[in-house]
Amino acid sequence: MTKRSALKRSTLGMINIDPLQRGGILTPEARDALAEWGDGYSICDFCPGNLEEIKKPPIHDFVHRDLPEFLGTDHARVTNGAREGIFAVMHALGEEGGCVVMDGNAHYTSLVAAERAGLDVSLIPVSDRPQYRVEPEGYGDLLEDLFGRGEKVVLALLTYPDGNYGNIVDAKRVSSICKDYDVPLLLNCAYSVGRMPVSAKELGADFIVGSGHKSMAACGPVGVLGINEPHQEAVLRKSGYHKNKEIELLGCTARGATIMTLLASFPAVRARVAEWDSEVEKARWFSTEMENLGMVQMGDKPHNHDLMFFETPVLYEISKHAKKGRFFLYKELKKRKIHGIKSGLTKYFKLSTYGLSEDDLRYVVDAFDEIISTSV
C-alpha cells in the first residue's frame, strides 16, 4: 500500500529549472479553478451535448472566440495535450502509404504520432554541433526529393522551437516552401504558445498545437489545437452515428479540471506573452554568465528562447574526482534548493529560465559558480 507521504511533491519550494516545468506553474486563478472544478466530470453539469458548446462554465467562448484569436486560426479545439493534437491531425489527413516530413529536432511524440497513424517519417537534416540548425530550405530539398519519387506527403511539421536546443526556425520561410508543394504545415508550439507571441496566420501555418501543461499555466494533460480552413473539414469531421460528435476528438477531450485551469490562467497567459522580449533578454544574460563559468551554450546564438542546452566540460572534469561521481552536481544543486537538471548528468544538460526573476537567475548562476570553484 502506498504511503501518504509518497504523495508529497518534494520539489515544491525549490527553484525548478526543468524546461518541462517552467511554463506550467499554475496561476493563482488556476489554483482556485482546481479547487472549484476538481471533481470528476465537474464541467458537465450543464452539458448541452458536447464540450465546446458548454456555456457554464464558459468553455464555448473560450474555444470559439478566445482561442482562435490567440492562435491566429479559423478554428480551435482543446485537446488532451500537444501530442494528441498532432496525432488527431495526422490521423485525419493520413492515407495508406502516406508520409510526413518533419525537422530532425522534432519531439519524439511527433514521430510516435506518425507511427500510430501509419505514416512514414522523413526528417529534415540538422546541422552539426554547436548550432544544431534546421534550415528552411531543407524542407524544399526533402519535398522535392519525395515528390520526385512519387511519395504521398500528407503533412509537414516544424517544432517551434524544438525541445532540445530551443532553436527557432524561420517558420514563414518553411510555410512558403510547403505552400509551393501544396503540403499543409503543422507547427508544434508546445514551447511557444503561452510563452511567446505566435500566430498561425502570420506564420502561414495550417495547424498549430500548444501545450497547456508545458506553456499555458494549466494542469496536465491538456493542449490546444488551432486549425485554418479548409482543414477543419477533415480534422473536425462529424460522426456518422452521432451528428454533433467530432470523430478525431472522440466526442469530447479535456473534460474536467484540466480545461478549467487553462481557462482560468488564460488572461494571465495572454498578458505574459507580451513580456516575451524580457524573457529572451534574461535567457541571453544567463547564457553569457554560464559561458563565463566555462560552459558552452549550444543552438541559436544569441539565443531566442528560454530553453537552452549547455555543454558543461568543466562539470564533467569535476565529476571524475568528486565523491559522489556523476551524481555530485545533482546533490550540490539540491543542497541549494535548485531542481531540474537530471540526476547523473554532468557533460551536458538543458534548462529553462522562463518566468524566473533576475534574483533567482543570479542565485542559480552563483550556485554553479560556487559548485565549480569549491570543487576544482
Added chain:
Amino acid sequence: MTKRSALKRSTLGMINIDPLQRGGILTPEARDALAEWGDGYSICDFCPGNLEEIKKPPIHDFVHRDLPEFLGTDHARVTNGAREGIFAVMHALGEEGGCVVMDGNAHYTSLVAAERAGLDVSLIPVSDRPQYRVEPEGYGDLLEDLFGRGEKVVLALLTYPDGNYGNIVDAKRVSSICKDYDVPLLLNCAYSVGRMPVSAKELGADFIVGSGHKSMAACGPVGVLGINEPHQEAVLRKSGYHKNKEIELLGCTARGATIMTLLASFPAVRARVAEWDSEVEKARWFSTEMENLGMVQMGDKPHNHDLMFFETPVLYEISKHAKKGRFFLYKELKKRKIHGIKSGLTKYFKLSTYGLSEDDLRYVVDAFDEIISTSV
C-alpha cells in the same frame, strides 16, 4: 473577456444526482493531491523516460502492481479516459475492412472510437421497453451471422453496465460465447470499476476499461485500461523510433494532476467497492419510493446498479399546465438544492443514487413527492 465569477461552479453544495457526477467526487486525499500536483507536468520531476516507470510519485507501483490486481488483468495502464482506452484497443487490433460487435446500449464513444479506428460496427439488439435488455446469446447470433458472411470481427465490446438504464448483462456468458468464436472481449466498465467489484479474469474478458472521473474519485479526464495476455503485444507495442515508448499511448498519457488524484483516491476507492451491496440496496429502495409516486423504473428489476432510468408520466402531466412548462421540474428541484436532471426533461430521465446517504435519498424522494403533490 471572461468574468471571474463565470469560473465558479454553481452546483457545489447541492445534491447532485447526475449519474456522470456521483462517482467522480474527489476524496479528501485527492483534494490534497490536486493542491500538491496541480502544476503542469508536476509528476515529471523525476521521470526516468516514461510515465509508468516514475517511482516518485509512486506511479510505477500503482500501474504495475495495484491496478492489475484491482482490474484482474495481467497488465494495466492509465489512459486519458475510458473512450481513449477503447480507441487504443480498437486501433491496435483493427485491420482493413474489420468490424466490431457491441451491445445496442453501448455508449456513443464506443461507436465513435470504432469509426475513428476505421472499423464497422454491428450491434447486438436491445429488447423493447421496459427492460431494454441485451441477451448474451445475441453475441452468439451476431457472430455466427458475421462469420458466416466472411466478416473480420476484431473485437467484441460489452458495456457493463450501460449508461442509460444501468443494466448489467451476464458478462461471463458473453465472454464464453466470444471465446467460442475466438473474438477478444472488451468490457466498458466506466460505470462499474471503482463502484462495484469487477475482475476481467473472473468475467473472462480480455480487456477492461474504467473511468477515473466517472467512477474512481479522480479529476477528469483520466481512465484505466486492463489487458490480459497475449493482447499486450498488440496494444502495448513499442515504437520503432523510441524503444521505451508505447505507440498507442503516444509515449505517456495522463501526465499530470489527473493521475495523481486517481492514485490518491485509490485506497478509498478500493475500500468502497466492498460496500457495493449497500449501494444496490439503496438504489432499490429509491426505485420503489419513486414508483410509489407514479414514476416507472425501466431496465433490470430489481435493479442491480445505482444508475436508473425513470419514465415519469406524472411529471409530464404536470408540465402541460405548469407556469414554467417543461422547465418546471428543473426549477423546483433547483429551489430544493437538487441538481442533475437535465433542464427541460419531464417525460423521463436518468439519475444515480451512488454515494448518497439514506437521509439525502429520503430528502430527494420527499422533494419529488412535494413537487408532485403541490402541483397536481
